[in-house]
Amino acid sequence: MTAALASAIGEICDGVGRDPTRLLDVARAVQERFRCVSTAATDHIAKELGVPRGDVDGLVSFYAFLSREPKGRVVIRLSDDIIDRLHGFDRVRDAFGRALGIEPGQTTPDGAITLETTSCIGMCDQAPAALVNEVVVTDLSTDRAREIVGDLRDHMEPARLVRTFGDGNNAHDLVRAMVNNNIRAEGPFVLSELQRGEAVSKAIGVSPAEVIRAVKTARLRGRGGAGFPTGMKWEYARNAEPPDGSRRKFVICNADEGEPGTFKDRVILTERADRVLAGMTIAGYAIGAEEGILYLRDEYAYLQRYLEHLIDERRGDGLLGPRILGTDFGFDVRIQMGAGAYICGEETALINSCEGKRGDPRNRPPFPAQSGYLGCPTIVNNPETLCCVTKIIETGPATFCAHGSPASSGTKLLSVSGDCHAPGVYELPFGLTLRALLDRAGAADAAAVQVGGPSGTMVAPDHFDRRIEFDDLATGGAIMVFGPDRDILEIVRGFMDFFVHESCGYCTPCRVGNVILRDRIARIIDDRGEPSDLDELETLSQTIRATSRCGLGQTSPNPVLSTLESFRSAYEQRVEADPDGFRRSFDLASSVCLTVSPDARPSSGGREPSP
Amino acid sequence: MNAPITITIDGVEVPATPGQTILEAADAAGIYIPRLCYRPGLEPYGGCRVCMVHVAGRACAACTQPVSPNMVVENDTGELQEQRKMIIEMLFVEGNHFCMFCEKSGNCELQALAYRFGITAPRFDLFFPKRDVDASHPEILIDHNRCILCAGCVRASRDLDGKSIFHFTGRGPDRRIAVNAEAQLAATDADVTDRALDVCPVGALLRKREGYRTPVGQRPYDQAPIGSNDQPEEA
Ligand SMILES: Cc1cc2nc3c(=O)[nH]c(=O)nc-3n(C[C@H](O)[C@H](O)[C@H](O)COP(=O)(O)O)c2cc1C
Ligand code: SF4
Ligand code: SF4
Numbered sequence: 001m002t003a004a005l006a007s008a009i010g011e012i013c014d015g016v017g018r019d020p021t022r023l024l025d026v027a028r029a030v031q032e033r034f035r036c037v038s039t040a041a042t043d044h045i046a047k048e049l050g051v052p053r054g055d056v057d058g059l060v061s062f063y064a065f066l067s068r069e070p071k072g073r074v075v076i077r078l079s080d081d082i083i084d085r086l087h088g089f090d091r092v093r094d095a096f097g098r099a100l101g102i103e104p105g106q107t108t109p110d111g112a113i114t115l116e117t118t119s120c121i122g123m124c125d126q127a128p129a130a131l132v133n134e135v136v137v138t139d140l141s142t143d144r145a146r147e148i149v150g151d152l153r154d155h156m157e158p159a160r161l162v163r164t165f166g167d168g169n170n171a172h173d174l175v176r177a178m179v180n181n182n183i184r185a186e187g188p189f190v191l192s193e194l195q196r197g198e199a200v201s202k203a204i205g206v207s208p209a210e211v212i213r214a215v216k217t218a219r220l221r222g223r224g225g226a227g228f229p230t231g232m233k234w235e236y237a238r239n240a241e242p243p244d245g246s247r248r249k250f251v252i253c254n255a256d257e258g259e260p261g262t263f264k265d266r267v268i269l270t271e272r273a274d275r276v277l278a279g280m281t282i283a284g285y286a287i288g289a290e291e292g293i294l295y296l297r298d299e300y301a302y303l304q305r306y307l308e309h310l311i312d313e314r315r316g317d318g319l320l321g322p323r324i325l326g327t328d329f330g331f332d333v334r335i336q337m338g339a340g341a342y343i344c345g346e347e348t349a350l351i352n353s354c355e356g357k358r359g360d361p362r363n364r365p366p367f368p369a370q371s372g373y374l375g376c377p378t379i380v381n382n383p384e385t386l387c388c389v390t391k392i393i394e395t396g397p398a399t400f401c402a403h404g405s406p407a408s409s410g411t412k413l414l415s416v417s418g419d420c421h422a423p424g425v426y427e428l429p430f431g432l433t434l435r436a437l438l439d440r441a442g443a444a445d446a447a448a449v450q451v452g453g454p455s456g457t458m459v460a461p462d463h464f465d466r467r468i469e470f471d472d473l474a475t476g477g478a479i480m481v482f483g484p485d486r487d488i489l490e491i492v493r494g495f496m497d498f499f500v501h502e503s504c505g506y507c508t509p510c511r512v513g514n515v516i517l518r519d520r521i522a523r524i525i526d527d528r529g530e531p532s533d534l535d536e537l538e539t540l541s542q543t544i545r546a547t548s549r550c551g552l553g554q555t556s557p558n559p560v561l562s563t564l565e566s567f568r569s570a571y572e573q574r575v576e577a578d579p580d581g582f583r584r585s586f587d588l589a590s591s592v593c594l595t596v597s598p599d600a601r602p603s604s605g606g607r608e609p610s611p
Numbered sequence: 612m613n614a615p616i617t618i619t620i621d622g623v624e625v626p627a628t629p630g631q632t633i634l635e636a637a638d639a640a641g642i643y644i645p646r647l648c649y650r651p652g653l654e655p656y657g658g659c660r661v662c663m664v665h666v667a668g669r670a671c672a673a674c675t676q677p678v679s680p681n682m683v684v685e686n687d688t689g690e691l692q693e694q695r696k697m698i699i700e701m702l703f704v705e706g707n708h709f710c711m712f713c714e715k716s717g718n719c720e721l722q723a724l725a726y727r728f729g730i731t732a733p734r735f736d737l738f739f740p741k742r743d744v745d746a747s748h749p750e751i752l753i754d755h756n757r758c759i760l761c762a763g764c765v766r767a768s769r770d771l772d773g774k775s776i777f778h779f780t781g782r783g784p785d786r787r788i789a790v791n792a793e794a795q796l797a798a799t800d801a802d803v804t805d806r807a808l809d810v811c812p813v814g815a816l817l818r819k820r821e822g823y824r825t826p827v828g829q830r831p832y833d834q835a836p837i838g839s840n841d842q843p844e845e846a
């Protein structure tokens with residue numbers, strides 16, 4: 001066995017040229033083959049790649065889809081986010097548990113099937129959903145859960161769980177997924193039909209400076225959430241010098257799409273990946289890069305073969321490779337698979353992940369445009385941003401600016417989910433009101449809308465006339481709709497669970513502060529909150545926001561802050577002063593209990609809310 | 612390129628050199644900015660966030676932010692001191708810090724900062740995590756209960772000792788220090804002369820049998836608060 005392990009790992013390492021920066025690929029391959037990266041495997045990998053053992057261990061312990069202990073041959077990962085919870089996640093989880101005779105986090109005694117929960121898998125428009133190995137199953141019910149377990153027991157082949165394919169390329173031979181696109185509004189840019197080669201040939205017909213100028217004239221801002229002006233980013237990278245002795249620069253497409261409630265990149269990659277690849281190529285031409293990386297979250301592994309096929313096709317058509325359309329400009333793309341970590345969507349964490357490291361964000365400066373992947377100038381862009389670029393090149397900046405609002409040109413893809421009749425992807429011009437969107441989505445009785453995912457803003461009905469644009473309700477695209485019966489504090493707790501789970505833990509305020517926040521919310525939900533809690537929540541939130549090291553911690557208190565502002569009565573109804581002047585949070589009974597269980601508090605600082 | 616520049620910290624003009632961080636320039640000028648994960652001579656880490664300052668209204672970590680000409684830095688403001696205090700409290704509740712039994716007492720930067728910031732009892736509930744002690748090595752002790760994850764040992768072992776004995780494992784609240792062996796420190800090539808053993812700001816990584824060489828009461832922070840001018844540089 002150990003000999004087999006050693007030789008398999010040797011082969012896997014050979015497959016990546018024994019390049020230590022491909023450690024993540026190696027670990028993923030070992031995980032797939034041996035269902036874990038065991039202690040022995042960790043030693044072998046370290047030896048083969050010539051890196052400290054700690055590099056391998058640190059990496060394996062970071063990513064949710066890698067494990068030290070063996071997993072079952074089939075791993076069922078139930079998507080656990082607030083939208084799945086609205087649609088019956090609890091019942092589905094219990095149905096799986098009962099059918100398998102295990103709890104989430106466990107593997108059946110025969111080692112066949114593991115049941116787990118995982119953060120949002122990007123299927124909120126068809127929730128509850130799950131991954132069975134890399135096969136996506138959607139619209140789950142308790143009946144379907146039992147059927148799936150029965151079928152797996154029968155044949156242990158996740159692919160056979162898919163009986164009908166979804167629309168569009170979901171039915172492509174290399175995808176074969178039951179996922180549906182749910183495209184509800186096909187706008188003029190991102191989701192529009194394209195003619196392969198048009199954008200790239202137009203771009204390389206002009207100078208790189210002119211390409212950048214067009215992107216600037218179109219006033220294109222990043223679609224991934226932060227809204228940074230794309231042309232400016234490209235100009236920095238164009239002017240940046242690669243480190244000594246190198247001419248390398250890089251274009252990275254950030255398809256990590258991990259913000260719960262966002263799934264529009266999934267649809268782009270399914271239907272318009274050609275645009276994304278064209279956009280990457282144009283970016284490469286503009287900044288002087290010859291290499292691109294498409295970082296694909298592991299949850300979208302079902303798209304990997306199809307995307308590789310497209311890359312091959314484009315090579316065949318002279319649109320990727322050493323001499324694009326016969327010119328001296330060469331550009332090629334590789335796919336980097338993630339391994340389950342929301343933080344890897346943060347661009348410097350993403351770069352670390354591409355280098356085969358833990359996904360801890362980096363200190364800035366230097367910024368990626370100066371020193372990014374392998375220390376070379378690097379731009380990171382969202383797939384939607386890259387699609388916009390292709391359209392700007394195809395039709396000219398003026399056409400692009402003719403849509404949207406003055407400060408926010410063009411269209412935005414919105415992922416709408418939750419309590420509405422028409423969940424799905426809408427490509428609509430910037431500047432539309434939230435109300436207009438809710439009308440289209442059939443959400444007339446919405447009582448609260450989370451714009452921008454957990455890190456965004458919870459909007460109350462009296463603010464539904466606010467506009468979706470960078471200067472008002474900025475969003476990477478997630479629109480989660482909550483009806484009148486939903487409990488605001490439960491939603492906040494769900495979001496805080498997510499941040500605690502996805503924090504990288506590098507800096508104090510995010511690692512510790514979010515646990516405290518989450519536990520305070522839980523205390524209020526448990527009717528042990530006091531009026532003074534509200535002010536304390538506020539100061540704690542402000543501190544986390546002001547002092548955290550990266551965007552995750554800087555936005556993680558937003559659910560608390562924005563609901564304290566817009567839904568204050570939800571808190572006020574739940575907190576009260578104790579009539580006898582005791583602290584309600586103090587539980588006398590449990591404090592005088594002398595038999596302290598050694599596991600009184602999980603060592604995790606509490607993945608579970610504190611008792 | 613390296614011509615001296617001037618920056619302003621809390622209204623005081625101080626000289627600085629390009630390439631310096633705000634914290635280094637402040638130290639050179641005798642201005643104290645509270646800090647924990649900053650370790651002189653090691654690559655800045657930016658993890659504890661105790662050294663947060665404001666530059667033109669924007670928050671940044673003084674230990675990682677490079678100086679630039681005419682930069683205006685706010686350091687000693689009520690808002691920043693409150694935030695720092697809260698961060699120190701977070702570190703206290705996250706681990707198990709029983710100062711009265713700790714051999715590092717009086718020589719511990721976390722404890723000293725708590726005194727400086729007037730923290731008597733933390734306002735947050737203690738986590739009481741279950742953490743391990745690794746006493747396997749004959750001469751070195753790791754007590755994870757007291758570790759504040761400052762990465763001092765990680766950086767020093769990698770960059771000064773060339774050994775990479777320490778690394779981080781896990782993420783989020785589960786992040787811990789681990790050693791470069793399957794199990795414990797005894798199985799690594801850690802040595803009592805390693806410089807990594809000199810950098811721990813708290814009592815988490817210690818040489819054995821040295822804890823009480825200096826009697827309690829005569830230790831650096833027993834004599835003068837951390838950050839005061841008569842504080843010896845090397846504790
Ligand atoms: C915690 C965190 C997660 C992020 N996740 C994503 C993501 O999944 N996709 C994305 O495009 N940007 C994400 N971002 C933003 C990226 O850091 C970066 O700003 C973006 O990819 C830049 O592309 P754009 O300018 O085209 O929007 C994330 C940021 C943070 C702080
Ligand atoms: S804010 Fe959170 S995710 Fe970002 S570096 Fe700090 S601990 Fe890591
Ligand atoms: S053991 Fe000490 S030096 Fe190492 S990370 Fe923990 S607190 Fe820092």
Ligand code: FES
Pocket residue numbers: 645646647648649656657658659660661662663672673674675
């Ligand atoms: S000293 Fe600057 S972040 Fe720790």
